[in-house]
Amino acid sequence: MFYREAGQFKTTYQGDQAVFPVFQDKIAVILVILAAYAVPLFADEYWLQAIFIQFLVFALMAIGLNILMGYAGQVSLGTGAFAAVGAYACYKLTTNIEGMNVIVAILLSGGCAAAVGVVFGLPSLRIKGFYLAVATLAAQFFILWLFNKVGWFYNNNPSGTITAPPRELFGVLITGPSASPEARYIVCLTFLIVFAWFAKNLVRGRIGRNWMAIRDMDIAAEIIGIRPLQTKLLAFAISSFYCGVAGALMIFCWLGSAETEAFDLATVSFRVLFMIIIGGLGSIGGSIMGAAFIILVPIFLTNFPPMIGLDISTALQKHLEEIIFGVMIVFFLIVEPEGFARLWQILREKLRKWPFPY
Amino acid sequence: MEFLESILVTPFIEIWESPYYFTELVLVGLSTGVLYSLVALGFVLIFKASGMFNFAQGAMVLFAALTLVGLMEHGVPLWAALILTVAVMVALAFLVERLMLRHLVNQEGLILFMATIGLNFILEGTGQLMWGSDVKRLEIGIPDQPFDILGGKILLNTFDVTAAVIGALLVVSLAVFFQKTPMGRALRAVADDHQAALSVGIPLKTIWIAVWTIAGIVALVAGIVWGAKSGVQFSLSLIALKALPVLILGGFTSVPGAIVGGLIIGVGEKVAEGFWGPALGGAIENWFAYMLALAFLVFRPQGLFGEKIIERV
Numbered sequence: 001m002f003y004r005e006a007g008q009f010k011t012t013y014q015g016d017q018a019v020f021p022v023f024q025d026k027i028a029v030i031l032v033i034l035a036a037y038a039v040p041l042f043a044d045e046y047w048l049q050a051i052f053i054q055f056l057v058f059a060l061m062a063i064g065l066n067i068l069m070g071y072a073g074q075v076s077l078g079t080g081a082f083a084a085v086g087a088y089a090c091y092k093l094t095t096n097i098e099g100m101n102v103i104v105a106i107l108l109s110g111g112c113a114a115a116v117g118v119v120f121g122l123p124s125l126r127i128k129g130f131y132l133a134v135a136t137l138a139a140q141f142f143i144l145w146l147f148n149k150v151g152w153f154y155n156n157n158p159s160g161t162i163t164a165p166p167r168e169l170f171g172v173l174i175t176g177p178s179a180s181p182e183a184r185y186i187v188c189l190t191f192l193i194v195f196a197w198f199a200k201n202l203v204r205g206r207i208g209r210n211w212m213a214i215r216d217m218d219i220a221a222e223i224i225g226i227r228p229l230q231t232k233l234l235a236f237a238i239s240s241f242y243c244g245v246a247g248a249l250m251i252f253c254w255l256g257s258a259e260t261e262a263f264d265l266a267t268v269s270f271r272v273l274f275m276i277i278i279g280g281l282g283s284i285g286g287s288i289m290g291a292a293f294i295i296l297v298p299i300f301l302t303n304f305p306p307m308i309g310l311d312i313s314t315a316l317q318k319h320l321e322e323i324i325f326g327v328m329i330v331f332f333l334i335v336e337p338e339g340f341a342r343l344w345q346i347l348r349e350k351l352r353k354w355p356f357p358y
Numbered sequence: 359m360e361f362l363e364s365i366l367v368t369p370f371i372e373i374w375e376s377p378y379y380f381t382e383l384v385l386v387g388l389s390t391g392v393l394y395s396l397v398a399l400g401f402v403l404i405f406k407a408s409g410m411f412n413f414a415q416g417a418m419v420l421f422a423a424l425t426l427v428g429l430m431e432h433g434v435p436l437w438a439a440l441i442l443t444v445a446v447m448v449a450l451a452f453l454v455e456r457l458m459l460r461h462l463v464n465q466e467g468l469i470l471f472m473a474t475i476g477l478n479f480i481l482e483g484t485g486q487l488m489w490g491s492d493v494k495r496l497e498i499g500i501p502d503q504p505f506d507i508l509g510g511k512i513l514l515n516t517f518d519v520t521a522a523v524i525g526a527l528l529v530v531s532l533a534v535f536f537q538k539t540p541m542g543r544a545l546r547a548v549a550d551d552h553q554a555a556l557s558v559g560i561p562l563k564t565i566w567i568a569v570w571t572i573a574g575i576v577a578l579v580a581g582i583v584w585g586a587k588s589g590v591q592f593s594l595s596l597i598a599l600k601a602l603p604v605l606i607l608g609g610f611t612s613v614p615g616a617i618v619g620g621l622i623i624g625v626g627e628k629v630a631e632g633f634w635g636p637a638l639g640g641a642i643e644n645w646f647a648y649m650l651a652l653a654f655l656v657f658r659p660q661g662l663f664g665e666k667i668i669e670r671v
Contacts (some may be wrong), residue, residue, distance in 0.1 A: 123652065123656055134648070134652075135655060137648055138648035141645035141648055145645050265599075270475065273472070273475070319484075319486050319487040320483065320487070322482055323479070323483035326477060326480030326483060329473065329475065329476030330473050330477065330480070333473045333476065337465075
């Protein structure tokens, strides 16, 4: 009833190609963003700290991986490594350079991650598919080993961890363990919104079209004049940039301090991969939905069984979680390979016709 | 300069000066390599017959070993537990074919690959859910004493040698199976061309079940050997990650490649850890194989024995 496109005429190309061509969508997105900014008013510290901030960080990483895998078609299992590069770079930048603005530091560390991503993306010209997945695994293992072994990266402190130093923005403490969860939440949210917006515009423009051409058939793309190496490396760079920024936020705004284990294959790389498979490969909105889903399943498993009087151990819970994720992956790949993004699209189609599906 | 010397010069001098230590490392590497080959073999079998890159092979190793140990803990004798575990692996093959492969026919390789990552998690979860996640000892009576050759200069382990022999036997029997039996021929036909094999009346579904069963049995053997060596625990499923560089090196479609690749990776890893490890800070085993494979990929993307894929528009 309210979701009607009738009467909304597009007379310019700009209007037709807008991110949200339908007026109602625009309103919905604005409402969602406003609601997201209003969350700290209602949520308590646990929810902000354990769920919302985690969700924002992982959503950012999922967008990064989706750019690489969903749009450019390059498999990567090295998300955790690129996030670690961002985190460690940001740590070094903020602790070693006096008076460095923390936002600038986070963006710069994204740049470091992008540089590393390009290096490990170099083989992508000659190898593809599974071979590339293995090459990115090399990045995963090598980089984490490096950060573990070379003391310079964690300022040679005895615990071997990196800790986010407290830094202020506009007089408000936004990073480090003593910053208020509200402030950290707002910072992460702003990052996610800006980056998601940027990614959305990137993938529907020339660069995104080049990526999709490469993904769909690289040889054909090369013949029509797309330079494969540059295009693929750009995808690696931008994807790693996103992952790096997310990694920096992970330490600075979410965990406070961490070791390399926080970035390992199972906790980061596979998790983000699941997010984009379940959310929808090749969809920015899908990445965010997938992230929300993957974050919520374990929390549901922790809280739901006690509610109905079942007492399950943490080990059991962890195994159940694994099984559920596995089944979800297989189920989605079989039934809806385009993930939540496609379900959302179907829902919109239905809404348009509601209440008279003619 | 000093650092460069410590990685570029010193290790070679050390190798020259301590040939027995070097030989020992090579032998240990060879025996570990056989085990890597076993896991890699499971990958190759499934990849050849279905074009599916089975990431879950490591989880299958864990699952098989856990089932075996779990049954034995409940008082089932070894031989019966073995038979039952094989039966479980056959059932698993059926289930995978029926619930997964059948619905994913004709999807691109990447989708299949991701589906096996899902399967990997299901198997890891189920195995540990059923049999618990603590480390279990697996006693199957493989002797485990060190013995020395060349008058005490090189130490070897009976266990490693037995494992190598088991691995070699398995490889030989698989080779015979592929070359001499009708089923083996059918498998090779499917590997060459699905469509052509179907059109001459080879049932694809049966082939898939057969191939997953064989992969399951290979996983069981790998699980027994690794499990007896270091206990049955979660880390078993991580040896799949070690088998990946082996595949890269050997080529995805080649059985000899899996074996040679496994041996190269095994030896390379041990020697690198022994001579280069100290200079680099140790624990380089984790990534050395990957870097070796990566360096190799740049020069020969199809691996040592792999087929060169020619693509046309």
